[in-house]
Amino acid sequence: MLFQVGGKGTRPTFFEMAAAQQLPASLRAAVTYSVGVLALRRPFLHKVLDYEDEFFALLMLVLETHSLRNTDASFSESLYGLRRRSVRIRAKKDDTRLKSSDGIHHSGLEKRQRVLSVVFMVVLPYFKSKLHSVYNKEREARLQASLWGPTDERFDDVDYFGGGGNPLFSRGGTDAETSVRTSLTKKIQKIIFACYPWLHASCEGLSFTYQLLYLLDATGFYSVGLHALGIHVCRATGQELMDNSSRISKIRSRERERLLGPLWLKKLQGALLSCAYTMLDYAQTGLIAAVFFFKMMEWWYQSAEERMSAPTVYPPPPPPPPPKVAKEGIPLPPDRTICPLCSQKRANPSVVTVSGFVFCYACIFKYVSQVSSLDSYS
Numbered sequence: 001m002l003f004q005v006g007g008k009g010t011r012p013t014f015f016e017m018a019a020a021q022q023l024p025a026s027l028r029a030a031v032t033y034s035v036g037v038l039a040l041r042r043p044f045l046h047k048v049l050d051y052e053d054e055f056f057a058l059l060m061l062v063l064e065t066h067s068l069r070n071t072d073a074s075f076s077e078s079l080y081g082l083r084r085r086s087v088r089i090r091a092k093k094d095d096t097r098l099k100s101s102d103g104i105h106h107s108g109l110e111k112r113q114r115v116l117s118v119v120f121m122v123v124l125p126y127f128k129s130k131l132h133s134v135y136n137k138e139r140e141a142r143l144q145a146s147l148w149g150p151t152d153e154r155f156d157d158v159d160y161f162g163g164g165g166n167p168l169f170s171r172g173g174t175d176a177e178t179s180v181r182t183s184l185t186k187k188i189q190k191i192i193f194a195c196y197p198w199l200h201a202s203c204e205g206l207s208f209t210y211q212l213l214y215l216l217d218a219t220g221f222y223s224v225g226l227h228a229l230g231i232h233v234c235r236a237t238g239q240e241l242m243d244n245s246s247r248i249s250k251i252r253s254r255e256r257e258r259l260l261g262p263l264w265l266k267k268l269q270g271a272l273l274s275c276a277y278t279m280l281d282y283a284q285t286g287l288i289a290a291v292f293f294f295k296m297m298e299w300w301y302q303s304a305e306e307r308m309s310a311p312t313v314y315p316p317p318p319p320p321p322p323p324k325v326a327k328e329g330i331p332l333p334p335d336r337t338i339c340p341l342c343s344q345k346r347a348n349p350s351v352v353t354v355s356g357f358v359f360c361y362a363c364i365f366k367y368v369s370q371v372s373s374l375d376s377y378s
Contacts, residue, residue: 010234014215016080017222017233023076024125028056030293043347043362053133057126064121066280068114070248073233074121083236084109084117087220113229120225128203131196138193144318252277332357339363 032052039045048055063075071078072085086109109117206224213219221227256273259266325331332340339346341363348361359367 010237011220012080012082012233012235014211016082017214018211020074020076020080020082021223023079024060024121031056031059039348043360046347053126053129057122061118061122062280064118068109068117070251072109072114073236074117077233081236082233084113084231085234086110086113087230087232109231113231116229117225117231120229124225131192132200134189134192135196138189142193341367 032049035045035048039049060075067073067075067078068084071083073083077084210219210221210223210227214222219227220232222233226233252273256270259269261269333343337345339360340357341359344360346358346360349358350361350364351358352364
């Protein structure tokens with residue numbers, strides 16, 4: 001499944017490179033949207049959304065490693081029929097110079113370049129995403145403090161377990177460790193809040209500079225990472241695609257020959273390898289279909305006029321202190337993410353409009369159904 005945008009020669013156009021670079025972001029949005037919809041019916045999928053960065057990084061690690069191993073291209077570049085070529089070896093013979101107008105000889109990727117390509121495409125974006133989330137949380141906290149004042153009183157510091165006397169749970173020496181850990185976390189967040197904008201601006205400025213130079217045909221490197229690795233992205237010819245298919249089939253047949261063990265174990269391992277190869281080969285088509293479906297749903301449910309007329313969203317006001325529990329009542333858990341009914345981390349959180357408390361959707365639905373049925377019998 002290949003898309004050709006246009007252009008002549010082996011050098012890709014700017015639009016091909018831009019489309020290949022933006023594809024992972026669209027893929028992540030599509031995967032997140034799909035998992036979010038499925039989580040409405042399957043609450044256990046909320047754990048995937050809680051670790052969205054790690055889940056997507058693991059997915060891209062598998063896809064990028066498989067693509068670089070088989071096609072010498074990233075997952076998105078292989079979709080557009082592009083290949084990565086090393087430019088460290090320059091041509092020295094006259095006949096080779098005639099074939100290459102810029103005097104550069106392209107060769108296959110080395111193992112080191114493949115590993116570093118995975119680092120630039122998966123590991124660095126993962127850390128950037130984590131830093132961006134920390135920066136956004138710190139910015140929202142400061143904006144909330146400027147609007148509603150500092151929230152010094154923590155949820156778990158309020159004495160709602162008893163009637164003003166001694167608490168039922170004594171923390172002992174853990175308070176000092178918690179305070180040290182909290183102060184260290186706050187210092188790290190302040191450092192990230194101060195340094196991340198400059199780091200982000202520098203990365204975006206370098207990226208814009210390389211893209212502008214590539215658009216003006218002043219350089220053959222589309223990004224800083226490609227320049228650091230000494231890699232050019234070129235179009236794959238028809239002969240290269242055919243050779244690559246035969247090379248992949250030879251590698252896979254060689255891997256099947258290396259299987260050890262009795263005959264039934266070899267057949268089982270061969271079947272598992274065939275399933276893994278099939279899933280990885282058709283993952284490209286399936287994920288692109290998911291991106292297309294996501295874009296269609298986004299266009300369907302959200303028009304441009306709604307985005308233009310959307311009001312400014314301010315952070316919500318801080319919650320009021322928790323009410324005191326009755327003598328025979330059930331105390332609220334000290335952790336805000338715990339459901340008061342099942343005492344587990346909330347899955348598919350749902351708020352009760354009468355009280356404002358948040359429970360698991362399944363727990364509160366079951367509880368309200370039981371109470372309403374008892375009221376009907378009485």
